[in-house]
Amino acid sequence: MAMTVPRVDEAAAAAAVSACVRALGAENVLTSVEDLRSYRDPYAYRGSDENTGSAVVTPRSVEDVQEVVRIANEFRVPLWTFGQGRNYAYGGPAPRVRGSILVSMREMKRVLEVDDELAYAVVEPGVSFSALYDHLRAGSYRLWPSSPDIGWGSIVGNTLDSGRGYTPYGDHPLTQCGLEVVLANGELFRTGMGGMTGSRTFHLFRESYGPNHSGLFFQSNFGIVTKMGVWLMRAPEVYASGWAWWPDDEATAAVVDAMRELMFEGIVRNNPLVGYGFPTEEGRDPTRGGWMVRFGLYGREALVEAHWKLVHDALAGVPGIQLERRTYRTDDERARSTVHDDKVQGGVPGLELIETFHRRHGEDAGHLDLSVLCPLSGADVVESIRVRRELSDRHGVPYAAGIVLLPRSALHICPIIFDTSDERATRAAYEAYGQMVVELAAAGYPVYRTNLQHMDLVAEQFDWGDHAQRRLNERLKDLLDPNGILSPGKQGIWPAHMRQRP
């Protein structure tokens, strides 16, 4: 589907920006060309002005957000909201529609509540994983955050994008409990038990009396989330970072099957990461196999010891496998200064991975992550490796993969790395990505999240029932945001006046 991205009326945008300056103060509205360029997609071609906003506004309160929404409705100018704008490889802070007003939530960065006993926090969208970690450490809470590989992103933003981390609380959509949302009509909404004044279980119980609305605000443009409850992990007595390496694609089947059963048993409680040519393995012993899996074991020392033995027994029969572990006590300072992989499985966010990436590939390097789902069986994962190797070869992209083992599926993520200062190389990377999306869909592998350029293409693959999901999303969009002011085009959901069909 060739899509012409709509443009924003420049006069309307200028009037809306002026209104934002009046409402929020000039200090909270960026408009210089230089500023705007720094909010483009970090992994788009450097020389392009596509996906540039006409201003960046920075609300500092829920009321500010409501005011910005009111202005957008008045002038019919689209907004594009981000938490930190750090979901690199998925668009960063950049809008789909050039000239949108970017709404940066970076200054709404309060940790509103931490409950040590009940193990949860309530955060605004500007709180990063690293900031929450620092807050918990400063307050001597017995709590761990979960973090994705890079800790600078917004907890709210990552969660709403269905992101993952690597502690036992790594299923971020699942650790969310209780959203506060500004709807497109400016009204404030609370999900679940937050719907009752005086309720004390807003952030403690996931369901609603009546329909559960939380899912509506994931990967969507139906509202702007201003507050979220996040469940945290009680710091364990001991944490062991377990590792295994093996040489052959085929042996991956036995590893996946063993890990699945250990996850079912509650022995491996985090989401293990199976990797091939993975960037974090810098300094890897070359005698080790090309494949690796890392996982965490958590709890009382004696139990972690017993669990390690069970993991060892389960993996020992895999041809050519080598096993290793490193054990940390929760009060051990080493746990905060160890290698990236051990930190991220131990609830310590960091920036090492992006630093490693640029050290290895250069300061102008960008990447796209093509992330598809397959069943969590050894045979299926090995088949997906075969398919993706073949596709990578055909498109001239070196095969590398991080395969996150989720409760019943595996998320097979392959990066495409390119030089963002090279227009042709960048365009080739995006083209290869798009072709692979279609080829993978034809083979039964859906993409769960994507970058700005491919949002329509991926939505197009969700074709069941004459694109029943897109049609329902469009009905919901027309109902909830009739002026189409909230993040038009996000995940392929366009307001009525911007819709195009081939």
Added chain:
Amino acid sequence: MAMTVPRVDEAAAAAAVSACVRALGAENVLTSVEDLRSYRDPYAYRGSDENTGSAVVTPRSVEDVQEVVRIANEFRVPLWTFGQGRNYAYGGPAPRVRGSILVSMREMKRVLEVDDELAYAVVEPGVSFSALYDHLRAGSYRLWPSSPDIGWGSIVGNTLDSGRGYTPYGDHPLTQCGLEVVLANGELFRTGMGGMTGSRTFHLFRESYGPNHSGLFFQSNFGIVTKMGVWLMRAPEVYASGWAWWPDDEATAAVVDAMRELMFEGIVRNNPLVGYGFPTEEGRDPTRGGWMVRFGLYGREALVEAHWKLVHDALAGVPGIQLERRTYRTDDERARSTVHDDKVQGGVPGLELIETFHRRHGEDAGHLDLSVLCPLSGADVVESIRVRRELSDRHGVPYAAGIVLLPRSALHICPIIFDTSDERATRAAYEAYGQMVVELAAAGYPVYRTNLQHMDLVAEQFDWGDHAQRRLNERLKDLLDPNGILSPGKQGIWPAHMRQRP
């Protein structure tokens, strides 16, 4: 809010029923007075004709459901759908609006798929917990279902009502993965990865590309679910049913706090049930305290042994506590013929609880369950006991409770038992319930699920943001079901033409 329940146009209903007979065959449409009476609310006053349908239609396929929906739209006659209609105390199969056409899903009872390796099943709404259990046993699958206290209910129905069971997979809304739904316009819809033709992860990954729609179909009247994936538990090597008894309300605080930490640690993996005057305790040793907790430990024999020691250590200091356990191997036939509590924690559905109830209280006995949420801290649970004892005393209802310990909240359920053949007693029970709903809401305790008579009253308590949830639900209802044919009034959500405001 005094609400006059709307009536159905009798001529329109008769025409719609005739159309159903033509479409589905007379054998799939019940209309006799006697039949209709058997589908009323089992715990309403026996002599009342309120909440009686004008017919019971029994679709046998998705196409049948679509045809019934088409007829309902044509004649503007409301439907009321149930899986088995066994959610006794919450209305059973009965409609809110007298004269609705009841849609019984009991004959859509296929287990469409069981995957032993990936540990899930796909079921139609007529599959009961007991039926799935029998199916799994007949196929020698290494899988356990989770079941609520009584096994005759629909898995789909219970799950969509946010029901709970007692194995580690007892959070039924969370074990759901992948819904197929007939929308009010007759179109078929699939959630999540089911939105892509050929996807193999429809029932394996919980989120969507774009918004997650599953929550819209929980406790709602936005669609009729025709298929659901349900994640199952790998049968453990050993299962221990653990018990503790203690005398005093106050000591409950220490028990709750200890259980919460054990749950956080992954040692207690199911939802423990704290009980007082609980019906399953028939034959209880009178030297034991009035309070009890039951919980399960699951896994390798040596680990279950180690976990039991940790539980014992955690609870041993509670004043007056007595502990006990019974251990079963998964292939042990005893596990299938033991006491109710041990069975239900061990994935074996049964009917003992309702048999016990009628043996103790008589064949005409009914009950309402007043179920509210409080934080999962010992102090909060004890305070909720104080509040509820005081309310029970004031309303002349003996205090009894089942308190389900969920990950961060406790679901405090108190039954009100009455004689359904006694109109005054029945009315008094419903009145007491309603008054307590309001009093509990004022004290910060929300109800998560309720019976037909109190659906509007409970919705009324969700008052935050000028009843923001109800207002959004009404907008969604108008969008998704403009003729108001699907279960009008469910959870207080009425179509536009039936809405009344005080």
